[in-house]
Amino acid sequence: MRILYVSVHEVLEYDELKMFTELGYECFSHGAYCRPHLGSRLRPPIPEMPYDPHFASLVDQSPKDDLHPDLIKDKDIIIIMHTPSIVINNWEKIKHKRVIWRSIGQSVAGVEQVLQPYRNQGLEIVRYSPRERMIPGYIGEDAVIRFYKDPTEYNGWIGNKSQIMALNQSMRERAIDCNYDVFQKTCSGYPFKLFGRGNEGVPESSGELTYEQLKQELRENRVFFYTGTQVTSYTLGFIEAFMTGIPIVSIGEKLGNHEFYKQQTFEIQEIIENGKEGFVSDDILELKIYLHNLLLDHGLAKTISENARNKAIQLFGKDNIKQQWNNYLSKGR
Structure with missing residues (x-):
């Protein structure tokens, strides 16, 4: 299974791509990790991710709001991080795929409103907090899955x-x-x-x-x-x-x-x-x-x-x- 991950936050991108890769998915990022072997400004490389030079070149040429069809055609799942315009402007190209909108805690009433028509057409929603149910005009969820951190990496507090x-x-x-x-x-x-x-x-x-x-x-x-x-x-x-x-x-x-x-x-x-x-x-x-x-x-x-x-x-x-x-x-x- 191949995932196209469209990112607007490189730290979360690193965390989730690393985890999806460990789960056995082939991940390709329109974001900081389009060249995963290089890493990003804020986080290290993910060498386990596949690197496709042609894909990376298309990312360089293709804005998130207008994804090149070749970025989409061989992917099974498309995960879009937060920005509604990415869903809206690409919908006709991606609606035949499994499309998941990943919330990152930035949604407000206006975001919910503009995504409602796509929700009605099958857009899946994964929220990052149950408190997002308090957003005015909330359009629902398919799952609530929090952000994560690795306790073997973030540990050892001494407070000296x-x-x-x-x-x-x-x-x-x-x-x-x-x-x-x-x-x-x-x-x-x-x-x-x-x-x-x-x-x-x-x-x-x-x-x-x-x-x-x-x-x-x-x-x-x-x-x-x-x-x-x-x-x-x-x-x-x-x-x-x-x-x-x-x-x-x-x-x-x-x-x-x-x-x-x-x-x-x-x-x-x-x-x-x-x-x-x-x-x-x-x-x-x-x-x-x-x-x-x-x-x-x-x-x-x-x-x-x-x-x-x-x-x-x-x-x-x-x-x-x-x-x-x-x-x-x-x-x-």
């Missing part, structure tokens, strides 16, 4: 650096969506570092991390402060932290769901049991107290870490997600 870390791109530019004001007020007075692309010039910025540096920082820092990204239920960065076991302090449902979007899709308050697997609050003073206590008490941090990692493996562990995808994709064989 008594400081706070956060991961977010262009945080000041996306201040409302990333709760930058809350981030600044909560972390003020404590040692903290903000990692991620596009934060140049921000006083908290500690630059962009390589893949290996990311895993090392998650192991060494004491606390991870999470302020979300509208309108996501959770992010890959959150999962990476949760799986590693670095204790997480997060905003809650009120701050996580901005009133502008009018949808209650933020999920962290349901993933983390407050006080057991991390700490969640919408009150800045409470958030500061949680950070303070974790910075001072490594024993507390260690207990939270162990509970968090167990929960992360249960919800986001590779083996569970791999089995869910295997069951789902096998239904169409």
